[in-house]
Amino acid sequence: MDRGAEFRELYDAHRTAVHAYFTGRTGDRWLAADLMQETFLRAWRRFPELSGLADDGQRAWLFTVARNLSIDEHRHSRTRAAADAVLRAEPVEVAAPASASVLAAERVAVVAETIKRLPEPQRVALTLAAAGGLTSAEIATALGVPAGTVRYRLSLARRTLAEALSTYDDVEQ
Amino acid sequence: MDLDDTLRAWAAQEVTLPTPIVDDVFRQVVASSPGLDTRWWTRFSGRLAANVVASTRPRIPVTGVR
Numbered sequence: 001m002d003r004g005a006e007f008r009e010l011y012d013a014h015r016t017a018v019h020a021y022f023t024g025r026t027g028d029r030w031l032a033a034d035l036m037q038e039t040f041l042r043a044w045r046r047f048p049e050l051s052g053l054a055d056d057g058q059r060a061w062l063f064t065v066a067r068n069l070s071i072d073e074h075r076h077s078r079t080r081a082a083a084d085a086v087l088r089a090e091p092v093e094v095a096a097p098a099s100a101s102v103l104a105a106e107r108v109a110v111v112a113e114t115i116k117r118l119p120e121p122q123r124v125a126l127t128l129a130a131a132g133g134l135t136s137a138e139i140a141t142a143l144g145v146p147a148g149t150v151r152y153r154l155s156l157a158r159r160t161l162a163e164a165l166s167t168y169d170d171v172e173q
Numbered sequence: 174m175d176l177d178d179t180l181r182a183w184a185a186q187e188v189t190l191p192t193p194i195v196d197d198v199f200r201q202v203v204a205s206s207p208g209l210d211t212r213w214w215t216r217f218s219g220r221l222a223a224n225v226v227a228s229t230r231p232r233i234p235v236t237g238v239r
Contacts, residue, residue, distance in 0.1 A: 037198045131184035
C-alpha cells in the first residue's frame, strides 16, 4: 500500500471526530473543515512517525494538534463570537407545523439552536458524541479530561436538550 | 422522534461534511510535500547566523578578568 492510501486510512478513521471537535468549538462546520484540513496537513507532514502509532495514539496526537489550533482560532475569533452571542440571544420562532416531516425538521431546528447556546465544554462533548461517534472514554482522551467529567457534561447537555424539546412539544399541543 | 433520533438528524444536517468536500480536503492535504516541515529554513538560517557571528568574534585567550 502506498503512503497516500495509508494516510487515507488514517484520515477516514479520524476525520469525522476531528471535524466534530472543531464544529463544537467554533459552531461553524465550514470553518471546522478548514481547521480539520490544517490538522491533517500537519499529520501528513509527520506521517512517518504517526503511522507507527496505534489508533488511540494517532487520535491523541491529532487532538493535541486540534486543541492547539483551536486555541489559536479562539484568539482570532473573540470579536466574532461576541457578535454571534448577540444574535443567538434572539428567541427561536416556532411556526405551526403542517406535517410529521415538518415537525421533525422543527425539532431538529430546536435542538440546533439549543446546542448553539450550550456552554462550550458541553457543546464540544455533545458534538463529539453525537456527530463524531466517540465514546465518553474516547472523548476524555481526546480532550485530556477525566471520563467522569465528560459523562457529566453530556448528561447536562442532554438534559437541556430534552427540556427544550419538551417545551416545544407543549407549545405544539 | 426521540432525542437520539433528533441528534442524529442534527448531526447529518448541521455537522457532517458532504463527501466531495471530504475528498477535496484529502486531495489538498496529500498534494503538499510529505515530511517537509517549512520551519526547517527558520532553524537553518538561525543556526547559520549564529555560526557566522561566532566565527567573526576576535579570538582572545581567556586568562582572567583584569
